[in-house]
Amino acid sequence: MISPLRKLPTGVRAGLTGLALTLLGGYAASVAYIQSHHSKKDEEPGLSMDDLVGAYHGVDREAPLRVALESAHGEEHLPDEALRKLMISWLSSERISENFESVDLGEFSPAEILEMNCTRCHAKGASEGSGIGNTLPLEYWEDVRRAAFPKRLDPVPIEILTISTHAHALTLPLVALLAGVGLLLTRWSRRFQSQVFAAMGVGLFLDIAGWWFARASEIGVLVLLAAGAAFGLAFVTALCAILADIWLPVSSKQRESQATSNPSQGEPLR
Numbered sequence: 001m002i003s004p005l006r007k008l009p010t011g012v013r014a015g016l017t018g019l020a021l022t023l024l025g026g027y028a029a030s031v032a033y034i035q036s037h038h039s040k041k042d043e044e045p046g047l048s049m050d051d052l053v054g055a056y057h058g059v060d061r062e063a064p065l066r067v068a069l070e071s072a073h074g075e076e077h078l079p080d081e082a083l084r085k086l087m088i089s090w091l092s093s094e095r096i097s098e099n100f101e102s103v104d105l106g107e108f109s110p111a112e113i114l115e116m117n118c119t120r121c122h123a124k125g126a127s128e129g130s131g132i133g134n135t136l137p138l139e140y141w142e143d144v145r146r147a148a149f150p151k152r153l154d155p156v157p158i159e160i161l162t163i164s165t166h167a168h169a170l171t172l173p174l175v176a177l178l179a180g181v182g183l184l185l186t187r188w189s190r191r192f193q194s195q196v197f198a199a200m201g202v203g204l205f206l207d208i209a210g211w212w213f214a215r216a217s218e219i220g221v222l223v224l225l226a227a228g229a230a231f232g233l234a235f236v237t238a239l240c241a242i243l244a245d246i247w248l249p250v251s252s253k254q255r256e257s258q259a260t261s262n263p264s265q266g267e268p269l270r
């Protein structure tokens, strides 16, 4: 059988091609937008898991340096309780960066305490500490800075999420439905159509539901990422499958079965 899409006149097929390409371009732009929009969430460059969890759920984490100092790791490597207290009070202060090398706090500056107790492992290329010095050096302020502050990222306000849901939930299903119906009119197997359709519909629902679920649980962020990826992949696949069907030549086998199943319309294709 020749698919209903392939049978359409050339002008209609050209128009459909323009529409499908526009949708693909729009989708690419929205992916690029999401990426650049969320990357700015934390101060680190690039799109990290913190950016995403921060945007959809929120991040509230103690400074790693503080956690380490208050744990067995701190007791082991900084056994002097007075020095540990001094470090904690420095990390609790408002002047963390200003006081890093200041001795005003006591006998030693935080920089010096780290230097004496920590940098034999926590320094780039340190022989001890099985490589921790390369991932978490504590020699210079530029490095210490990354571990000295708590991380608090607030998720987008509920009103914005509501506006976004209203804009996306009322439009994307229609766009996806059109892509899905187009896919059903192609020559590709029912099985393929069914899988792509399922991924698109279920993926879209779980993606948007995940935005809300993520407010309560971090698991929601994973759900929305997986579902969003499934939707995106299926949507792009559906549009590409439509484009391929519209323009790929009809095989002689399809032409034959068309002629036998519907002899009255067996006119040659232009």
Ligand code: HEC
Binding pocket: 064, 065, 066, 068, 069, 073, 074, 077, 078, 114, 117, 118, 119, 120, 121, 122, 128, 129, 130, 132, 136, 147
């Ligand atoms: C003998 C080597 C050694 C010394 C000395 C040492 N550390 Fe570590 N540190 C490690 C290793 C190895 C890890 C990674 C594995 C772990 O978490 O135990 C680590 C992890 C850490 C972390 C990251 C914890 C996390 O999971 O985010 C911090 C912060 C830290 N150390 C701070 C310090 C401070 C502050 C000192 C000095 C008071 C210090 N360390 C002294 C070896 C060392």
